[in-house]
Amino acid sequence: MAINNYLDLIASKENFHQRFTPHPLIIKLTNNLQKNSTILDLGSGEGNDSIYLAKKGFKVTAVDFSEKCIQKTKQLAEQNNINMKTINSKIESFLEYHNYFDAIICINSLQFINPKKIQETLDLIKSRTNQKGFNVISSFIAQNEIIKRNAKRNEMYLFDKGELKKLYQNWNIIFYEEKLGDWESHGGTPHKHYIVNLIAQKNAPKQDDFQELFG
Numbered sequence: 422m423a424i425n426n427y428l429d430l431i432a433s434k435e436n437f438h439q440r441f442t443p444h445p446l447i448i449k450l451t452n453n454l455q456k457n458s459t460i461l462d463l464g465s466g467e468g469n470d471s472i473y474l475a476k477k478g479f480k481v482t483a484v485d486f487s488e489k490c491i492q493k494t495k496q497l498a499e500q501n502n503i504n505m506k507t508i509n510s511k512i513e514s515f516l517e518y519h520n521y522f523d524a525i526i527c528i529n530s531l532q533f534i535n536p537k538k539i540q541e542t543l544d545l546i547k548s549r550t551n552q553k554g555f556n557v558i559s560s561f562i563a564q565n566e567i568i569k570r571n572a573k574r575n576e577m578y579l580f581d582k583g584e585l586k587k588l589y590q591n592w593n594i595i596f597y598e599e600k601l602g603d604w605e606s607h608g609g610t611p612h613k614h615y616i617v618n619l620i621a622q623k624n625a626p627k628q629d630d631f632q633e634l635f636g
């Protein structure tokens with residue numbers, strides 16, 4: 422089954438992500454974002470992070486290619502009387518427009534980008550980020566070559582260990598970790614992913630200056 426159809430299928434299930442609290446990276450980010458900051462949520466799913474951010478008063482744009490996900494997010498925004506933009510689009514297509522944001526977040530979505538497009542997509546994400554703006558990424562790591570090859574066959578991209586850190590070497594890396602995630606099932610067999618979490622700031626002062634802020 423093509424990855425787009427697969428994602429639409431799981432999106433059609435009720436509460437398919439079963440995550441109703443913001444991702445921990447998002448809480449870390451918001452503690453340090455200025456009021457009125459613009460935030461782009463790429464692969465926003467049911468909008469858990471988008472809604473949380475919009476409730477906090479940030480100007481949020483949620484992008485997802487699943488119509489069902491976008492509908493759910495819109496519904497949730499309306500129910501909560503929240504003002505935010507919801508866009509039904511592929512991440513890759515949306516980034517072609519010259520829209521710029523103070524923070525771009527990709528929580529569990531970059532693994533679905535075609536391996537042939539990942540470098541270009543990351544370059545665009547960086548270039549669509551305002552000076553001193555943030556990129557926040559949580560994605561998967563391939564623990565070995567077999568896992569990486571299998572993912573590639575499904576047109577999914579898994580980072581190598583240390584790869585994301587290297588890709589952001591010209592930014593100020595504020596938070597970085599690679600670790601085994603929690604048990605999850607999203608309707609199927611329970612499993613754990615090896616994950617990478619990153620918060621990086623564009624053209625910012627050296628990391629030491631931020632340790633106090635981000636802890």
Ligand SMILES: C[S@@+](CC[C@H](N)C(=O)[O-])C[C@H]1O[C@@H](n2cnc3c(N)ncnc32)[C@H](O)[C@@H]1O
Pocket residue numbers: 428429432438440444463464465466467468469470484485486487490510511512513527528529530533534
């Ligand atoms: C695992 S979910 C994560 C959703 C959300 N960020 C969260 O953490 O709850 C991945 C989401 O990315 C979306 N997605 C995957 N590839 C995409 C692409 N190329 N363009 C737009 N959305 C995409 C899927 O439809 C799905 O909603």
